[in-house]
Each structure stands twice: as structure tokens, then as C-alpha cells.
Amino acid sequence: MRTRVSLIPAEPGDPNKWAPVPEAAFEGNEKSYETYQRRELAVRLYFQNVPCLQIQSETGICKKEVIRHVKACVSSVAGVRSYGFYALIPHNAAETDIHHRCRTKTLIETMFRSFNKRN
Numbered sequence: 001m002r003t004r005v006s007l008i009p010a011e012p013g014d015p016n017k018w019a020p021v022p023e024a025a026f027e028g029n030e031k032s033y034e035t036y037q038r039r040e041l042a043v044r045l046y047f048q049n050v051p052c053l054q055i056q057s058e059t060g061i062c063k064k065e066v067i068r069h070v071k072a073c074v075s076s077v078a079g080v081r082s083y084g085f086y087a088l089i090p091h092n093a094a095e096t097d098i099h100h101r102c103r104t105k106t107l108i109e110t111m112f113r114s115f116n117k118r119n
Contacts (some may be wrong), residue, residue, distance in 0.1 A: 015047050018073070018084030025089065032090045039088040042066045043073055 021040075026033035042059040043066070046052075052063040061069070072087035 015044055015073075015085070019086070021085050021089060035090045036085075036088050039069050039090075040085055043069050043085070043088065046070055 038059045042055050042061045045055045046066050056062055073084055
């Protein structure tokens with residue numbers, strides 16, 4: 001069985017260093033923003049070594065989903081160091097239409113890179 005440490009690479013392992021997702025990304029979609037906020041809280045609690053049962057009671061997100069979100073946050077894709085909290089935006093890769101996924105990934109990568117250039 002893998003431990004939390006084995007899931008979290010050393011480099012992107014500190015959520016406090018990740019680029020925040022601007023609220024403007026959710027403009028006109030309050031439900032997606034609420035989902036994102038729950039996911040972000042779950043990931044932050046996970047990195048603080050809060051027990052998964054407590055994370056589930058506070059966020060409504062089960063252990064399996066929390067781990068999936070953590071893996072998505074720390075994964076590196078297409079030259080981007082890691083997605084960080086951008087990976088938690090609802091529906092960014094869950095669509096079945098491959099073309100939609102490509103457009104969404106490109107949008108997220110563009111937002112992430114532009115934020116990093118400014119900082």
C-alpha cells in the first residue's frame with residue numbers, strides 16, 4: 001500500500017506554492033465554483049495529514065476521490081510543471097468528447113502559464 005508521501009512528489013508537494021485559480025474562471029457558474037472549493041479544501045486537508053474520514057465529513061468527498069484529485073494536482077503534463085489547483089476545475093477532463101477535452105486542457109494550460117509569467 002502506498003503512503004501519502006509516495007503520492008506527493010517533492011517539487012509540487014506544497015499547495016501554498018501553487019497558483020490560485022481566479023474566481024473569474026467560474027463566472028456565471030456558481031455550482032462549479034462550489035465544487036472547486038470543496039475539492040480544494042479536500043486537497044489542502046490531505047496535505048495537512050488530516051484523516052480521510054474527517055476530510056469526507058467536512059467536504060463530502062470520499063478517500064478515493066481525494067486521492068484522485070491529489071494525483072491530478074501534482075501530475076506534470078506537456079511541459080507544465082504541475083497543474084496544481086487548476087486540475088480541480090470541474091469538467092476539465094471529465095467530458096467524453098476528446099475535442100472538448102483538448103480545448104479545455106489547452107485553456108487551462110494557457111491560464112496556468114500566463115499566471116506563472118506574471119509572478
